Amino acid sequence: MSFAELGLAALGLYLAVLLVIAELARRARRNRSPADHFLAGRELGVFVLFLTLYATAYSGNSLLGYPGEAYRRGFSWIMATGFMLSIIVVFHALVPRLRPLALAHGFVTPGDWVRHRFGQEAGAQWLRFGVALLMTTALANFLFAQLKAMGEMAEQVTGGIVPYEAGVAVLAGVILAYETLGGMRAVAWTDAAQGILMMLGLGALLTWLLGAAGGLEALTLQILEVRPHAARVPETREAANWASTVLLLGLASVIYPQAIQRIYAARSGRALKRSLALMTFMPLTTTLVVTLIGLAAIPRLRGLDAVQADRVMPLLLEQWAALGPAYAYAGLAVFIGALAAIMSTADSVLLSLGSLVAEDLLGRPRRAEGTASLGKWIAAGVMLAMAVLAWVARDVTLWGLIELKMELLIQCVPAFLIAIHWPRLRASSTLVGLLVGTAIAVAGVALDVKRVGGIHMGVIGLAVNAAIATAGSLFPRRAAGAGAP
Amino acid sequence: MTERARAAGPGRAAQSTGGGAVWRARLRRALLAGIGLLYAISIPWYRTAGEDAELVWGLPDWVAVALGCYVGVALLNAVAWLLTEVPDAPTEGSGGSR
Numbered sequence: 001m002s003f004a005e006l007g008l009a010a011l012g013l014y015l016a017v018l019l020v021i022a023e024l025a026r027r028a029r030r031n032r033s034p035a036d037h038f039l040a041g042r043e044l045g046v047f048v049l050f051l052t053l054y055a056t057a058y059s060g061n062s063l064l065g066y067p068g069e070a071y072r073r074g075f076s077w078i079m080a081t082g083f084m085l086s087i088i089v090v091f092h093a094l095v096p097r098l099r100p101l102a103l104a105h106g107f108v109t110p111g112d113w114v115r116h117r118f119g120q121e122a123g124a125q126w127l128r129f130g131v132a133l134l135m136t137t138a139l140a141n142f143l144f145a146q147l148k149a150m151g152e153m154a155e156q157v158t159g160g161i162v163p164y165e166a167g168v169a170v171l172a173g174v175i176l177a178y179e180t181l182g183g184m185r186a187v188a189w190t191d192a193a194q195g196i197l198m199m200l201g202l203g204a205l206l207t208w209l210l211g212a213a214g215g216l217e218a219l220t221l222q223i224l225e226v227r228p229h230a231a232r233v234p235e236t237r238e239a240a241n242w243a244s245t246v247l248l249l250g251l252a253s254v255i256y257p258q259a260i261q262r263i264y265a266a267r268s269g270r271a272l273k274r275s276l277a278l279m280t281f282m283p284l285t286t287t288l289v290v291t292l293i294g295l296a297a298i299p300r301l302r303g304l305d306a307v308q309a310d311r312v313m314p315l316l317l318e319q320w321a322a323l324g325p326a327y328a329y330a331g332l333a334v335f336i337g338a339l340a341a342i343m344s345t346a347d348s349v350l351l352s353l354g355s356l357v358a359e360d361l362l363g364r365p366r367r368a369e370g371t372a373s374l375g376k377w378i379a380a381g382v383m384l385a386m387a388v389l390a391w392v393a394r395d396v397t398l399w400g401l402i403e404l405k406m407e408l409l410i411q412c413v414p415a416f417l418i419a420i421h422w423p424r425l426r427a428s429s430t431l432v433g434l435l436v437g438t439a440i441a442v443a444g445v446a447l448d449v450k451r452v453g454g455i456h457m458g459v460i461g462l463a464v465n466a467a468i469a470t471a472g473s474l475f476p477r478r479a480a481g482a483g484a485p
Numbered sequence: 486m487t488e489r490a491r492a493a494g495p496g497r498a499a500q501s502t503g504g505g506a507v508w509r510a511r512l513r514r515a516l517l518a519g520i521g522l523l524y525a526i527s528i529p530w531y532r533t534a535g536e537d538a539e540l541v542w543g544l545p546d547w548v549a550v551a552l553g554c555y556v557g558v559a560l561l562n563a564v565a566w567l568l569t570e571v572p573d574a575p576t577e578g579s580g581g582s583r
Binding site for chain 1 (some may be wrong): 491498517520523527528529530532533534535536537538540542543544545547550551554555556558559562563564566567568569571572573
């Protein structure tokens with residue numbers, strides 16, 4: 001049996017297992033309420049919570065985009081380990097305050113916090129809408145990136161037996177099926193299995209790459225032969241971009257709707273903090289590993305262009321598998337692990353999208369069954385739209401998509417991180433800040449000015465956004481009690 | 486609850502019942518400050534741009550410094566999380582809610 005046929009068989013088996021888990025999760029559900037469907041009845045313990053956080057955080061971007069970016073940029077991509085760590089650091093500013101409020105007031109969506117915090121204040125309704133719109137756009141972008149990554153992976157590893165377009169369609173259908181059947185419970189259980197596979201697979205691939213290169217030092221010397229400038233101290237602009245990327249990813253990632261919903265879904269605060277303490281080591285076991293894998297590709301795969309660089313991981317897997325049957329099986333384990341990581345992120349995004357659009361964007365009341373099923377229909381519609389987009393817009397780099405998403409999402413930071421610490425923050429000034437910050441980020445995209453002096457336009461937008469939100473909140477109100485909820 | 490404990494940080498105040506809680510809150514703050522310092526050191530802004538690097542642990546020296554800092558961040562952050570109280574019920578003044 002060829003590697004391509006083995007890949008096809010492994011893919012089929014894996015998808016069948018996912019559907020079985022989904023059916024088990026459906027049978028385990030307690031009722032048809034949104035809290036049960038979207039938050040698994042708020043009963044995720046340390047182990048499952050940790051693995052679902054892990055599998056959700058490390059996505060197709062990590063598995064395909066980050067090796068591609070390490071291949072393109074060289075050693076300075078060590079910054080990726082730093083920005084993935086910064087997410088767990090920035091959670092300190094959100095989790096201890098948001099979690100108890102979420103339990104006390106029954107939050108299900110990120111918009112529940114905004115509704116609770118700003119109540120009926122002037123501008124609060126538009127602020128909720130603005131936050132929900134930015135989050136929905138960011139999630140749709142994220143879903144698109146995952147579908148593109150799934151299609152690439154399926155085509156590469158099955159040697160084209162499953163073409164890119166069919167891979168996108170079939171895998172999207174399976175995710176939709178198990179998410180609809182089992183909700184957050186199915187997503188968390190499959191995430192747990194997928195997280196374990198991903199860790200094992202990446203470790204095996206890196207061991208092979210380092211072994212074949214003759215160790216880390218030998219690998220570095222090989223890279224220097226191909227790209228002598230790769231080891232030089234980065235230019236000032238690159239250092240500024242490093243700091244900007246740590247800020248961009250650290251601040252924006254903590255307000256991912258799916259991350260916020262996992263804060264809500266934890267069984268207890270104790271389980272949550274232990275999961276986060278474990279999560280803090282994952283950038284060292286995952287991001288650092290994929291960075292080294294991308295670097296190892298520099299001497300092995302010469303001359304790939306920007307878009308082709310996103311295929312570094314599957315290309316390396318092919319090389320590995322060609323060494324013999326044992327390597328082919330190990331390569332398949334990595335393939336399934338990588339695909340698992342991508343699918344686990346896509347399913348979490350899909351789950352959050354349903355609740356976010358139904359409740360926060362369309363303002364549907366939380367009537368148990370009606371809202372949950374509307375959320376499922378919306379999720380299906382968005383999945384279909386993004387699958388079509390993934391078919392027609394294949395030549396986009398994954399890192400380009402990540403930056404775009406984060407630059408929009410980061411504009412929601414004042415409504416969460418400042419609002420949760422500063423009672424004086426007003427909805428109206430937060431809304432104006434959000435609009436101006438978003439306009440700056442969008443203008444950067446429209447004018448193709450991604451960075452100024454290495455600093456992302458989204459980060460510049462956030463600085464202006466936060467300044468407007470805080471300065472506007474310092475002015476006294478025009479009439480006593482006006483707009484106060 | 487003491488004023489110092491109340492000012493100690495998110496989620497800590499209401500849980501504090503004595504000096505141990507205040508000490509843990511202070512340690513947590515110190516760890517978070519240490520994390521900030523490590524991030525500042527991890528980015529080679531203080532090195533001459535374009536300079537050739539020595540190899541340390543098989544990596545260019547500025548990469549090895551960054552990696553060392555990130556290992557430090559992971560360790561400090563894990564301890565900081567274990568010192569953090571994440572209450573399951575709202576505490577006095579929590580959340581900036583109205």
